[in-house]
Amino acid sequence: MPRSPHHLGRRRFLQTASGAAATLMIVPATVLGHAGATPASQRPALAGIGVGGVGFGQLQELEAAGFQIVALCDVDDVFARKAYDRWPQARKYRDFRELLQAEGNRVDAVYCGTPDHTHALIVIAALRSGKHVCCVKPLTRTVHEGRVLLAAARQAGRATQMTAAPHSTEEPRRLNEWLDAGLLGAVREVHLWTNRPVWPQGMLRPPGDDPVPASLDWNLWLGPAPARPFKDRWPAGHYALAQLKANPDWIAQYNGVYHPFNFRGWWDFGTGALGDMGCHHFNPVVRALKLGPPLRIEATATKVTPETAPLASIVTYDFAARAGLPPVRLVWYDGGLQPPRPHGWDQPLPEEGALYVGDQGQLLYSWGGPKLLSPTLAAKARDIPKTLPRRPGTWGEWYQACTGGEPACCAFDWAVPLTEIVLLGNIAVRTGKSLDWDPAAMKFTNHAPANAFLKEPYHNGWSLESA
Numbered sequence: 001m002p003r004s005p006h007h008l009g010r011r012r013f014l015q016t017a018s019g020a021a022a023t024l025m026i027v028p029a030t031v032l033g034h035a036g037a038t039p040a041s042q043r044p045a046l047a048g049i050g051v052g053g054v055g056f057g058q059l060q061e062l063e064a065a066g067f068q069i070v071a072l073c074d075v076d077d078v079f080a081r082k083a084y085d086r087w088p089q090a091r092k093y094r095d096f097r098e099l100l101q102a103e104g105n106r107v108d109a110v111y112c113g114t115p116d117h118t119h120a121l122i123v124i125a126a127l128r129s130g131k132h133v134c135c136v137k138p139l140t141r142t143v144h145e146g147r148v149l150l151a152a153a154r155q156a157g158r159a160t161q162m163t164a165a166p167h168s169t170e171e172p173r174r175l176n177e178w179l180d181a182g183l184l185g186a187v188r189e190v191h192l193w194t195n196r197p198v199w200p201q202g203m204l205r206p207p208g209d210d211p212v213p214a215s216l217d218w219n220l221w222l223g224p225a226p227a228r229p230f231k232d233r234w235p236a237g238h239y240a241l242a243q244l245k246a247n248p249d250w251i252a253q254y255n256g257v258y259h260p261f262n263f264r265g266w267w268d269f270g271t272g273a274l275g276d277m278g279c280h281h282f283n284p285v286v287r288a289l290k291l292g293p294p295l296r297i298e299a300t301a302t303k304v305t306p307e308t309a310p311l312a313s314i315v316t317y318d319f320a321a322r323a324g325l326p327p328v329r330l331v332w333y334d335g336g337l338q339p340p341r342p343h344g345w346d347q348p349l350p351e352e353g354a355l356y357v358g359d360q361g362q363l364l365y366s367w368g369g370p371k372l373l374s375p376t377l378a379a380k381a382r383d384i385p386k387t388l389p390r391r392p393g394t395w396g397e398w399y400q401a402c403t404g405g406e407p408a409c410c411a412f413d414w415a416v417p418l419t420e421i422v423l424l425g426n427i428a429v430r431t432g433k434s435l436d437w438d439p440a441a442m443k444f445t446n447h448a449p450a451n452a453f454l455k456e457p458y459h460n461g462w463s464l465e466s467a
């Protein structure tokens with residue numbers, strides 16, 4: 001993607017503007033993670049790509065953090081309508097390549113909210129166009145995409161962010177301080193679980209095809225995935241419908257086979273329940289326990305079909321000892337499976353969460369924050385000083401980074417290895433083998449067929465090299 005000669009000028013202006021503001025104000029607004037009184041004309045100009053699903057809400061968060069929404073892109077005019085109505089002044093596109101080409105230096109930053117299989121293409125194209133980039137989790141669908149994306153991010157040197165639940169706000173920081181202080185003793189085991197999927201998994205492809213609505217560009221939606229006919233609705237009696245009906249909160253809006261939302265269960269487009277929720281749940285653990293790449297990954301699952309993630313799985317990751325920390329086993333459960341409850345704990349576990357098992361105690365961590373399972377430990381925890389800086393979280397941190405502040409907590413240097421851990425678990429699910437991982441060589445050393453899942457071919461003329 002060609003770089004606009006005018007682009008650097010505008011970015012330097014933005015960074016200089018925030019730097020100048022910092023010298024005039026005692027507490028610069030950017031430190032608080034939002035634009036404060038910055039005039040609209042000086043706020044970073046943001047383009048949203050994939051704006052009809054979660055993107056609609058996340059663009060509003062980004063606007064509140066200080067970005068101006070100047071351009072929008074979506075392949076589905078009807079599904080994106082609410083975003084188009086919310087920002088009528090934004091220039092509209094269907095093809096992200098046209099957006100990047102046409103917007104040039106009118107855009108400083110790009111948000112990507114498309115399904116998993118197009119993240120890498122869009123993010124890399126935006127980085128190569130010199131834009132700051134924020135992408136929804138999981139950052140990529142394959143390990144290879146992540147490696148290429150990281151190289152592009154390092155070369156571009158722009159502000160990046162992935163939208164995993166942050167490890168930098170009050171609750172994960174408190175967890176981190178407690179673990180650093182040895183509150184639980186040595187932690188050798190962590191269990192993480194989710195109630196996902198709330199979309200169909202474990203099925204085969206429905207036969208036939210449906211007409212593509214004029215409002216949808218199906219080929220652009222498919223992007224680099226193998227071509228397949230558009231299928232709008234499940235045939236009557238298909239067992240995927242029963243799964244959808246089991247999740248009445250979702251079925252009213254998300255009842256299509258692939259689009260919107262239900263791409264998640266299909267390996268060509270999504271990453272299953274682990275890929276969907278793993279980055280959120282792994283982020284605080286990887287940070288607090290200073291985890292690098294796993295040594296070994298093994299999975300057990302309900303029936304594995306070639307095309308979709310299973311209904312439920314348990315994935316076990318083994319990590320080596322790190323400086324002063326013992327080896328740790330991390331066990332992931334999805335599809336409603338959960339770890340055994342801690343001895344003496346008779347309350348139900350939350351629908352999603354983490355259980356840290358230390359030599360001297362256990363801790364539950366869920367969306368409500370960390371909870372110690374013994375009053376004695378809870379009393380000790382109160383005396384542990386707060387030492388780590390608290391940051392504003394996903395949107396404010398990216399705003400800070402785009403305006404000359406420090407990198408966001410889930411910048412791509414962090415987000416790529418985090419996503420990679422998650423994605424390796426899916427390969428253990430798909431192969432059913434215990435896999436030994438060599439991160440430097442980017443290969444499994446004990447089961448060659450598994451390596452085919454690390455890098456999958458791009459189709460329909462797309463390639464990461466020409467992104």
Ligand SMILES: NC(=O)c1ccc[n+]([C@@H]2O[C@H](COP(=O)([O-])OP(=O)(O)OC[C@H]3O[C@@H](n4cnc5c(N)ncnc54)[C@H](O)[C@@H]3O)[C@@H](O)[C@H]2O)c1
Nearest residue numbers: 050052053054074075076114115116136137163221260261
């Ligand atoms: N907390 C979070 O960060 C969070 C929450 C939910 C979803 N997600 C992630 O967001 C992504 C999208 O999930 P969703 O539920 O919003 O999906 P969705 O299918 O509901 O919405 C995706 C949107 O992207 C559009 N789109 C698809 N391909 C496109 C392309 N090539 N160019 C432009 N637009 C395109 C679709 O038309 C749709 O409007 C997934 O990767 C998911 O994991 C993140």
